[in-house]
Amino acid sequence: MRIINTLTGELEELDPSQKGLVNIYVCGVTPYADAHVGHAMSLMVYDVLVRYLRWPGNKSGGYKVNFVSNYTDIDDKLIERGSFLDKDPIQLAEDQINKWEDEQKRLRITSITHRPRVTEEIGAICESIQKILDNGFGYITSTGNVYFRVRSQPNYGKLSRRSIDDAQVDLSAEDDEEKESPLDFALWKAKKQGEPSWDSKWGQGRPGWHIECSTMAQKYLGDTFDVHGGGVDLIFPHHENEIAQAEAATGKTFANIWMHNGMVLYQGEKMSKSLGNVVSVAEAIDRWGSDALRLFVLNSYYRGPNNLTDEAMAGSIRALDRLRRALRVPSISGEEIATEEVKAQFVEVMEDDLSTAKALAILFDLARDINRGSNEGYDVSGAQEILKELLTVLGLEILESSDLVKDIDRTSLVKLAQVHNIVIEDLTSENIILALIKLRSEAREAHNYSLADEIRSQLQSQRVELEDTIEETKWSVI
RNA sequence: GGCCACGUCGCCAAGUGGUAAGGCAGGGGUCUGCAAAACCCUUAUCGCGAGUUCGAUUCUCGCCGUGGCCUCCA
Numbered sequence: 001m002r003i004i005n006t007l008t009g010e011l012e013e014l015d016p017s018q019k020g021l022v023n024i025y026v027c028g029v030t031p032y033a034d035a036h037v038g039h040a041m042s043l044m045v046y047d048v049l050v051r052y053l054r055w056p057g058n059k060s061g062g063y064k065v066n067f068v069s070n071y072t073d074i075d076d077k078l079i080e081r082g083s084f085l086d087k088d089p090i091q092l093a094e095d096q097i098n099k100w101e102d103e104q105k106r107l108r109i110t111s112i113t114h115r116p117r118v119t120e121e122i123g124a125i126c127e128s129i130q131k132i133l134d135n136g137f138g139y140i141t142s143t144g145n146v147y148f149r150v151r152s153q154p155n156y157g158k159l160s161r162r163s164i165d166d167a168q169v170d171l172s173a174e175d176d177e178e179k180e181s182p183l184d185f186a187l188w189k190a191k192k193q194g195e196p197s198w199d200s201k202w203g204q205g206r207p208g209w210h211i212e213c214s215t216m217a218q219k220y221l222g223d224t225f226d227v228h229g230g231g232v233d234l235i236f237p238h239h240e241n242e243i244a245q246a247e248a249a250t251g252k253t254f255a256n257i258w259m260h261n262g263m264v265l266y267q268g269e270k271m272s273k274s275l276g277n278v279v280s281v282a283e284a285i286d287r288w289g290s291d292a293l294r295l296f297v298l299n300s301y302y303r304g305p306n307n308l309t310d311e312a313m314a315g316s317i318r319a320l321d322r323l324r325r326a327l328r329v330p331s332i333s334g335e336e337i338a339t340e341e342v343k344a345q346f347v348e349v350m351e352d353d354l355s356t357a358k359a360l361a362i363l364f365d366l367a368r369d370i371n372r373g374s375n376e377g378y379d380v381s382g383a384q385e386i387l388k389e390l391l392t393v394l395g396l397e398i399l400e401s402s403d404l405v406k407d408i409d410r411t412s413l414v415k416l417a418q419v420h421n422i423v424i425e426d427l428t429s430e431n432i433i434l435a436l437i438k439l440r441s442e443a444r445e446a447h448n449y450s451l452a453d454e455i456r457s458q459l460q461s462q463r464v465e466l467e468d469t470i471e472e473t474k475w476s477v478i
Numbered sequence: 479g480g481c482c483a484c485g486u487c488g489c490c491a492a493g494u495g496g497u498a499a500g501g502c503a504g505g506g507g508u509c510u511g512c513a514a515a516a517c518c519c520u521u522a523u524c525g526c527g528a529g530u531u532c533g534a535u536u537c538u539c540g541c542c543g544u545g546g547c548c549u550c551c552a
Contacts, residue, residue: 029552042552077550160547162481185549209550231552232483241549262483263546270545299501300491304484305545312490315502322501325515357492361500371516375509449511456513467515474515 001052001059001351003227004303006235006258007159011353014257016226022053022063023225025217025255027234028115030072031096032081032089035103035281037293037308038231038264038271043069043109044294045261045302045354046229048395050111052350055393057343059351068114068220070213071097074206075118079195090119090196103281107290108395114220118212121219122198125207128215128249129187129200137248141178144190144203150183153244159258160236185241187211210241214254218246228255232262232303262305279308291396292316298356298394319364321478324398326367327388328476329374331381337373339383342366346390356394363390404463404477405429412462420455433464437473440466 005012016022026046029039046067056062073093082089097117104110118125129146132138137152150156150164157163164183186208191197197204217225223246230239239258246254263270266277284293296316300306342362349358366387373380391398406429413432417424422435436455443451456466459475467474 027552030550036552039552045552075550160481162548183549229552232546233551234547235482236547237549238551261552263552265545268544272551295501296490304491307490309489311488311502315490318503319501321515329516355492357501358499361492364500368517372518375517444511447511453512460514465514468510468513469515470510 002353003257003259004353005256006260012257014226016063017224017256020060020063022065022227023221024050024065024067024227024229025213025221025225026067026069026228027213027230027238028069028071029100030075030077031093031100032075032077033096035096035100036271037266037279037281037284039100040103040107040109040281040284040293041264041297041306042229042231042261043104043112044107044297044395046259047109047111048298048356048393049227049229049259049354051393051395052354054111057347057389057393059347065111066114066221067112068116068217069112070216071115071117072209072212073097073117073119074196075209083194088196093117093119100281103285106285107281107293108397110395116216116220118207118216119196121212121216122200122207124219125211125215126188126200128211128218128245129202129207131249132187132245135248135251137245138187139180140202141176141190143176143178144188144205145176145178145186146188146202146208147179147184148187148241148245148248150181150185150244153248155247156244157240159240159243162236162240185210185237187245210238211245213238214242214246214249217242217255218250223250223252223254225255227257227259229259229261232260235260261302265305265307267309268307288313288317289320291398292320294394294396295320295360298360298396300357302354302356320396320398323363323367323387323391323396326370327384327398329371329380329384331374331379331384332377334377334379336379336382337369339366339369339386342383342386343390346393350393359390359394363387366390408462408464408477416458416462433459433475437466437475441473444468 001014002011003014004010024046029035050065050067052058053063053065074090078089078093082092085092132148138146138148140146188200188202188205189208191204195206197206217228243254265271266279269275269277271278292313296308296313297306345362346359349355349362366383370380370383370387373383408429410429413429414427417427417432417435420436420439422439424431424435436459440452440455459466463478465476465478
């Protein structure tokens with residue numbers, strides 16, 4: 001497939017260095033606070049990329065994919081936040097990671113194969129730093145800080161298209177007089193009082209922000225790997241510094257394709273703590289559900305900004321319902337509706353820089369064909385299977401209503417059964433619903449529409465939706 | 479100030495040098511006891527100005543606006 005490479009600005013063919021195997025690294029979070037929808041969007045984009053690459057239906061016939069995404073579980077932010085909460089920063093990270101991973105499961109971000117943590121990779125990080133020093137790209141200060149000498153890397157700035165000479169730096173912010181240049185960045189930070197630290201050749205301390213990512217990427221994926229992803233906000237300095245270090249350590253190209261996702265805006269504004277408009281993942285799942293969130297993410301181009309609004313999310317929920325209904329529509333045995341072009345079209349747009357918005361448009365067209373076919377008495381089961389398969393590639397798991405029955409408030413249903421004097425032995429939610437539907441159908445036959453409508457509206461308020469068809473009354477949980 | 483994106487129907491959002499996907503919402507119909515769902519029909523000249531061109535929303539320049547980055551950041 002073709003992906004826009006930030007390094008060149010061009011659409012480039014993803015051509016794995018190892019046949020049939022794609023190695024991908026995506027920068028994860030520093031887990032000092034709850035994950036927000038921006039983090040979710042970022043990981044969802046790469047999750048879809050990996051799902052697609054692994055799918056046997058793609059142009060390559062399906063790749064094996066190593067998908068590594070890290071946790072920066074020790075960093076200034078964690079120390080700061082830990083100190084504020086009077087909590088051990090590493091424990092804080094541990095707790096936040098557990099929470100975030102639980103949310104990832106709910107978001108069905110399931111494609112990641114390794115989730116390394118800085119605190120578990122200190123040895124490898126020190127080895128990387130040593131290589132950089134051996135190759136003459138770094139220096140050690142008397143206080144035990146190790147810096148990367150930016151000017152020694154002639155390619156510096158190639159990703160962000162920046163020149164070192166243009167950089168405007170605030171010299172007043174510098175606290176280390178031995179730093180040769182304000183542009184230089186820390187590979188190893190000497191221990192400060194009360195901070196977590198590890199032993200190294202350069203004394204006690206902890207890794208700098210950038211070295212961990214390049215080290216972990218290379219450790220798990222090799223010196224050179226296929227795709228490195230992350231948010232556009234990481235291009236400079238983080239990814240620029242990763243390239244500088246990694247290529248200083250090995251002398252080889254670090255990542256072949258650099259892929260960057262755009263930022264999520266909320267109601268047209270940047271999400272930020274100062275504006276107080278940060279939407280946490282937990283809140284988003286609670287308000288709209290994970291599928292609607294994913295649909296929203298997929299409905300736009302991953303590189304652009306993504307404006308999350310309440311109205312757009314309401315639309316996503318409705319749109320999702322449309323797809324869900326198309327999967328449930330009755331299929332009559334007989335002539336099948338035509339679907340031979342669908343997969344090919346889907347593949348074509350996905351191969352073209354992960355154009356998920358176009359892929360969704362194809363699925364909505366398919367849903368329409370299914371609905372129409374069903375209405376007109378065709379066999380749509382094959383088309384429904386295709387729709388389901390392609391939705392799975394996108395990571396959308398359309399829930400069947402039976403899976404949702406358990407979420408209904410059974411107590412209210414039991415009360416409802418009592419109100420209507422329904423006597424049944426096994427008071428499961430499903431049985432109560434079926435009994436109420438039966439009662440309603442009898443009422444309808446007796447032209448007692450006020451009772452029928454009352455039951456329908458009572459069930460509706462319990463999230464059970466009824467649809468009358470010629471043969472029967474269908475129900476579903478919304 | 480520098481670098482980089484973006485600005486398309488009420489909302490979200492694709493896209494192309496030859497008059498613009500899809501979803502939501504809206505309007506009209508079919509179906510229904512009434513609904514709901516579904517289906518059919520229907521709603522835009524693409525921020526502003528100039529240039530290149532036979533022709534630009536699509537290319538160039540300028541302006542305005544929004545967002546990102548310029549060592550906290552998915």
